[in-house]
Amino acid sequence: MSGLTIGNVAKRAGVGVETIRFYERQGLIEQPQKPGVGFRHYPADVVLRVRFIRHAKELGFSLREIGELLDLSLEPEQNCGEVRMRAEAKIADIDCRIESLEKMKGALSRLVVACGTQNQAQSCPIIESIVEESSSAD
Amino acid sequence: MSGLTIGNVAKRAGVGVETIRFYERQGLIEQPQKPGVGFRHYPADVVLRVRFIRHAKELGFSLREIGELLDLSLEPEQNCGEVRMRAEAKIADIDCRIESLEKMKGALSRLVVACGTQNQAQSCPIIESIVEESSSAD
DNA sequence: ATTGACTCCGTACATAAGTACGGAAGCTAT
DNA sequence: ATAGCTTCCGTACTTATGTACGGAGTCAAT
Numbered sequence: 001m002s003g004l005t006i007g008n009v010a011k012r013a014g015v016g017v018e019t020i021r022f023y024e025r026q027g028l029i030e031q032p033q034k035p036g037v038g039f040r041h042y043p044a045d046v047v048l049r050v051r052f053i054r055h056a057k058e059l060g061f062s063l064r065e066i067g068e069l070l071d072l073s074l075e076p077e078q079n080c081g082e083v084r085m086r087a088e089a090k091i092a093d094i095d096c097r098i099e100s101l102e103k104m105k106g107a108l109s110r111l112v113v114a115c116g117t118q119n120q121a122q123s124c125p126i127i128e129s130i131v132e133e134s135s136s137a138d
Numbered sequence: 139m140s141g142l143t144i145g146n147v148a149k150r151a152g153v154g155v156e157t158i159r160f161y162e163r164q165g166l167i168e169q170p171q172k173p174g175v176g177f178r179h180y181p182a183d184v185v186l187r188v189r190f191i192r193h194a195k196e197l198g199f200s201l202r203e204i205g206e207l208l209d210l211s212l213e214p215e216q217n218c219g220e221v222r223m224r225a226e227a228k229i230a231d232i233d234c235r236i237e238s239l240e241k242m243k244g245a246l247s248r249l250v251v252a253c254g255t256q257n258q259a260q261s262c263p264i265i266e267s268i269v270e271e272s273s274s275a276d
Numbered sequence: 277a278t279t280g281a282c283t284c285c286g287t288a289c290a291t292a293a294g295t296a297c298g299g300a301a302g303c304t305a306t
Numbered sequence: 307a308t309a310g311c312t313t314c315c316g317t318a319c320t321t322a323t324g325t326a327c328g329g330a331g332t333c334a335a336t
Contacts, residue, residue: 007282017283018325026323038332039283059238060198063323069242073249084253087246094243098236100197104207105232108225111211115222145312155313156295164293176302177313201293 003032003041013050020050028053028067060097141170141179151188158188166191166205198235 010017024031029049032040049070056066072087148155162169167187170178187208194204210225 005283016325019323021285022324034284055238056242057323058198059235059242060196069246072246080253084250087250087253091243091246091250094239094246097197098239098243100193101232101236101239104194104197105229105236108207108210108229108232112222112225112229115218115225143313154295157293159315160294172314195293 003043004047005039006042009042009046009050012047013054015050015054023050023053023063026063026067028063028070141181142185143177144180147180147184147188150185151192153188153192161188161191161201164201164205166201166208 004012006017006020010020013020020029023029029046032042034040052070053063053066056069057063061069068086069090072083072090142150144155144158148158151158158167161167167184170180172178190208191201191204194207195201199207206224207228210221210228
């Protein structure tokens with residue numbers, strides 16, 4: 001009863017067994033010690049960990065970045081200054097993403113409105129609104 | 139003077155020439171007609187289009203999804219109901235992403251606060267806060 | 277003890293998204 | 307008209323992220 005088999009972890013997290021093993025190889029989750037006899041047993045919280053990985057992936061974080069996020073959350077008692085700085089950098093990154101998504105949403109909303117009012121003229125609102133960097137020389 | 143060469147487009151968009159050609163093959167940008175003699179000329183707005191693609195990729199959209207976003211913005215005059223529905227679906231998707239990012243940000247902020255106050259006890263705030271789905275049976 | 281499902285492990289295959297290469301052709305400045 | 311870029315095109319290679327396969331071991335139920 002102390003722990004789940006890899007198949008149970010996979011089922012509960014909504015991924016395949018092979019994905020669990022792949023994440024182990026990538027160092028994103030820890031492979032439990034193999035008992036002298038029998039199968040490995042996983043603590044229940046790896047299910048949460050795997051779900052977090054999937055979530056973060058859908059949000060556009062790479063596995064490397066996700067590893068950094070997970071490392072942050074696991075070493076909170078020492079090196080506080082360091083952890084704090086990295087956490088704040090991640091927060092700034094997330095703020096940028098949210099801002100870009102808000103812009104994209106705004107452009108799409110304007111598109112929907114234009115659709116309703118037959119008010120043409122804007123050629124490509126999405127593209128127009130999402131880009132803000134200045135161009136470089138030619 | 140009427141248009142940029144592929145190299146200029148690439149430079150202005152901040153990508154390599156090969157990336158432009160790849161996006162052409164994927165149908166994300168249109169390859170201009172090749173003139174009888176000489177090189178192709180690209181209208182200036184493909185630069186914006188490429189920048190949009192890069193932006194959207196950083197936000198976690200796949201090239202297929204990005205193609206759908208771009209198609210939305212380019213056919214705004216006919217099939218309004220259809221376009222409108224797809225746009226609203228994209229908006230809902232974006233709302234979900236923003237919500238998840240807000241949750242992740244909240245977890246990171248709590249981590250930063252915990253770092254400052256030596257108030258340990260939460261084992262893994264990031265994971266705890268980002269996961270909300272219910273688990274399945276075993 | 278046997279059957280059927282599952283684990284374990286290494287390796288191979290798959291897909292998305294580029295990135296690099298090589299040779300022929302075109303363009304530009306000297 | 308020649309040198310040194312760039313374009314053009316097909317093809318091959320790379321990286322990230324999984325997925326699938328095959329054979330041997332293990333477990334649980336009959």
